[in-house]
Amino acid sequence: MMAAARNLSNLTLAHEIAVNENFHLEQIEHPQNRRVKQIVHKAFWDRLEEDLNEDPPEYEHAIKLFEEIKEILLSFLNPGSNRMRSQICEVLDADLIRQQAEHDAVDIQGLANYVISTMGKLCAPIRDNEVSQLKATGNIVVLLRQIFHVLDLMTMDMVNYTIRSLRPHLQRNLVDYERAKFQDILEETPSALDLTTEWIKESIQDELSSLSREASSCAGADGISKTNLSPTLVLTNSYLKLLRWDYQKKPIPETLVTDEGRLQELSEKLNQLKIIACICLITSNMVAAAIEGIPDFVEKQKRISFVLLEGMNKKTFDLREALNAIGVQTCSEISESLAARGFPLLNKEVQANLVGQLCNVVEEENPINSLIDKRIHLYLRSLLASPGFQKSMPTIPGGLAVIQTEIETIGSQYANIVNLNKQVYGPFYANIFRKLLFCETNKAEPEPSTN
Structure with missing residues (x-):
């Protein structure tokens, strides 16, 4: 040990x-x-x-x-x-x-x-x-x-x-060095891949459940076998799980310990960007006419949101209170602009409704929150599937244009972590997939070649 x-x-x-x-x-x-x-x-x-x-x-x-x-x-x-x-x-x-x-x-x-x-x-x-x-x-x-x-x-x-x-x-020499060091760890501690195996197994079960739901909607569809799963797709889903990981309560897979701090930081930044995208989308949908003539309103709202959401991943942070403050500040900015141009101000009901909609973003089943979250993960999934992402970034999904610069930066950092991790630990993941996808269903058959 x-x-x-x-x-x-x-x-x-x-x-x-x-x-x-x-x-x-x-x-x-x-x-x-x-x-x-x-x-x-x-x-x-x-x-x-x-x-x-x-x-x-x-x-x-x-x-x-x-x-x-x-x-x-x-x-x-x-x-x-x-x-x-x-x-x-x-x-x-x-x-x-x-x-x-x-x-x-x-x-x-x-x-x-x-x-x-x-x-x-x-x-x-x-x-x-x-x-x-x-x-x-x-x-x-x-x-x-x-x-x-x-x-x-x-x-x-x-x-x-x-x-x-x-x-x-x-x-x-990092790839060869890390792989050799981890092999030494594995020889000293045979259980050193238990968390990694469980991490991949969860993604396999998620993929099987997803395919089963799709198959059940098609009349006469055959049952889904583990051997039909794509290890590449499963591994991509496993990496995406790390962006929704509870780093305070759940230990990270052993093969990602060296990047735990970076992954947690990226996850927290993405969470903040998701809230900001929600704020901007709700505001533009509810008071589009009122903000149309305000120069750089979206950028100003972004700056205010970044300031008021600073530290939002801390346990003591009151997100609803911060969103309320952002809503009040947003209404104030709009009213000042309307007054300066001689237009009628936002009535109290519209202001209360806007602030309320922004505060509701914290709700677990909030549709705007869910929509933006899915689109962020869609973008990151397409990024992991793009070998040449550094030359040409994937298209930003609708609703994320306001955070395009920030999410591209985070996405690039995330993809670099994932790609290096694949290079180092690819052989270990391949062994896990052989055991989980093939050995359990075909124990009598020889294991497939690693080549």
Whole structure:
């Protein structure tokens, strides 16, 4: 299990580095942990100051600090930097410093100055200012403390530089690497495809139910067999399920763990766009004549809706209240425009009806909500079926023109996730389909070839 966990951690990290151009590491501490760390560090630095102020000074703690500094500096060097490596080891040699301390000949400030000089040669340009400021620090204890702070920053810079350097290599080899890592996980944990199998099985049952309903409406239709199903169609339906997934309550299939955050974010954005499309469609249907002469009314309503629907996927968000606010703001914008042009204002009944229709979008069986939801999924289904979608996007269904730019962007991101996932896990999905579609009905027959 530990080996499988390590493999999953490596796979997830490699995937994130390769697909997320903005991925980097940051030092983030929990406030409680930071408080404990501050207390412990203060005690350590106070003790160091006491040691150095003794007569004669006690240098052991300081020597251990320089040992640690030496190891950090060495970790920044490239394999070929033999000259600097030798110099660092020579100057910061702990045994030599102890011998000097025994003879009261150690120069702590001189060692610190050498460290600062070396840091200046090794740091990224962004850290030049921090390193320069070290030179102005007179108190040796404060100086050592600040040196470690800057070294922490330099270490994180080095980590992120390594990530950027690795990214092109990982991108070139990502499919083979991820597939091999997941195979390792599967060998360590044979149940590592259980959720994925259940995910695909649900889509098979959905497709069988759909085909059975169609067949029952045709007189004399034959029964539907699993072997007649298209694995490609079933897998497409499985991917579409991820856009309606309850990420808080339902675990995601194992083969999609590395993209869980991205899929959840896309799902939430689509949900917001669906509501905005509903708002615009209802408004244009109910008060078409009133908004006809208002320049850029639809774009303005979109902007207002985006602002008021910010965070709508949080549990504490009151969607009905937000829709009511959007309705009130919409009526106000229309009334101001009508008044400016000398036209009669919207009567109270029309305004109340418009606000009420917008608030009803939250209802589970709301026809406008259902219509827009189906058309969004129709668009995304056609997008997954279009190999050359990046050159020519599918036609936007009616009612979605107002969110065309946004949905095309999300659709492109979604299709890229799906296509990469297919490349990596295609062989695993093929094995699952063979078991679910063929082995259960023809157990005595040999399994079909994977080729």
